[in-house]
Structures are given as structure tokens and as C-alpha cells.
Amino acid sequence: GILSMLLDNKPYDGRAITQDGNHTLAVSAVDEFGLASSKTVQFMLDQTGPIIRVNIKTGDVLERLGTFSVINNTVDAVSGLKSVETKLDGISIANNSILSLETLGFGKHTITITAA
Numbered sequence: 001g002i003l004s005m006l007l008d009n010k011p012y013d014g015r016a017i018t019q020d021g022n023h024t025l026a027v028s029a030v031d032e033f034g035l036a037s038s039k040t041v042q043f044m045l046d047q048t049g050p051i052i053r054v055n056i057k058t059g060d061v062l063e064r065l066g067t068f069s070v071i072n073n074t075v076d077a078v079s080g081l082k083s084v085e086t087k088l089d090g091i092s093i094a095n096n097s098i099l100s101l102e103t104l105g106f107g108k109h110t111i112t113i114t115a116a
Contacts, residue, residue, distance in 0.1 A: 050115035
């Protein structure tokens with residue numbers, strides 16, 4: 001039989017695909033009786049996680065009076081983002097929310113950002 005494989009319109013030998021992005025795999029086969037079949041599939045490979053950028057850094061000290069906001073600029077260059085969640089001390093907050101420092105207790109607080 002004859003087997004032909006093309007990845008993104010170039011001959012493909014079955015090695016691991018390592019380049020992020022959209023791909024097209026086309027496979028054609030002809031058996032010993034001349035019967036042919038083919039299949040084309042499109043897929044996205046995304047091996048790169050989202051990049052999370054936030055305006056507050058570990059160890060920052062905020063004064064007790066006034067307000068602050070948590071601004072996260074999270075991006076995923078390959079497949080985009082399904083969701084981004086920002087939490088302050090385990091409680092969900094909206095991105096760019098203006099929060100009063102007076103309502104937080106003294107001490108350390110934790111900001112957690114999860115992106116998918």
C-alpha cells in the first residue's frame with residue numbers, strides 16, 4: 001500500500017509536532033487493490049500557558065488609608081483565554097475594582113489570579 005501524510009501542506013513523517021498554532025494534517029492511503037481513502041483534520045497545538053501580569057507585586061506594602069485596584073493584564077497569544085479569575089484572600093473580585101484599604105485588616109493579604 002501507499003501512505004501519504006502532509007502537515008500544513010508539507011511532507012510529514014510522523015515526528016512530534018512542536019510548533020504552537022493551527023495545523024492541518026492530511027493522510028491518504030491506497031491499498032494493494034487500488035482502493036483509496038483520505039482524511040484531513042485541523043487542530044490547534046498550544047503548549048504555552050497564559051502570561052499573567054498584575055500591578056501589585058509580592059511584598060508590596062500599601063498604606064492603610066485610601067484605595068487600590070488589582071489590575072491584571074492576562075494574555076494567551078496562541079489560543080486566547082476562556083476565563084480569568086482574580087481573588088483577594090479567597091474572595092472573587094472584578095478586574096480593575098477599586099478597593100478600600102480601610103476595609104482590609106492589618107497584615108498580609110493574598111491575591112490569586114487563575115487563567116485558563
